[in-house]
Amino acid sequence: MGASAIHVWCMEEITKEAVREIEQIHSSWIEFEVAGQGQSLIALCAEDIELWPPDAHPLIGRSAVSAEMARAATRIHCIEIANRCIRGSNEIAYLTASYKTTFSSAEDSTPKQALGSHLWILRKQAGTWVITLVSWSLRAR
Numbered sequence: 001m002g003a004s005a006i007h008v009w010c011m012e013e014i015t016k017e018a019v020r021e022i023e024q025i026h027s028s029w030i031e032f033e034v035a036g037q038g039q040s041l042i043a044l045c046a047e048d049i050e051l052w053p054p055d056a057h058p059l060i061g062r063s064a065v066s067a068e069m070a071r072a073a074t075r076i077h078c079i080e081i082a083n084r085c086i087r088g089s090n091e092i093a094y095l096t097a098s099y100k101t102t103f104s105s106a107e108d109s110t111p112k113q114a115l116g117s118h119l120w121i122l123r124k125q126a127g128t129w130v131i132t133l134v135s136w137s138l139r140a141r
Contacts, residue, residue, distance in 0.1 A: 014087065018129070019086050022122060026097070028040075029041060034078065039066070041069065046125060051065045052134065052136075054136060073105055074103050074104070076102070081098070084096070090124065091124050094119060098116070099116060101114045114138055117139075
């Protein structure tokens, strides 16, 4: 395969339809996270999903991610998203966004906020977009 073929492939733009599908997946994830529906979240993910939390080891695979979600003692009240941007091709895409999450813990019901940004990588698998990687950062407050 020549360099020009690679160049043409890399220049393939993501379609508006694909962007809308990915926006819907992102919005569904937020709704499921606020509702505490971990299994619905996992259904949006590839089998080999990678979760890269800040300052922790990555979790690889649906079962590891699902187990971590089940252990979480945090109640999410609200997630606000800003600056969402989706780029890529019609086979692989990445999404970046800023977030503000309002949450409380089982030990302390006082609402707190976390601010940061996240990166998602998605791929088209059997005609459907699936999440393959979620990584996020926290800004110091």
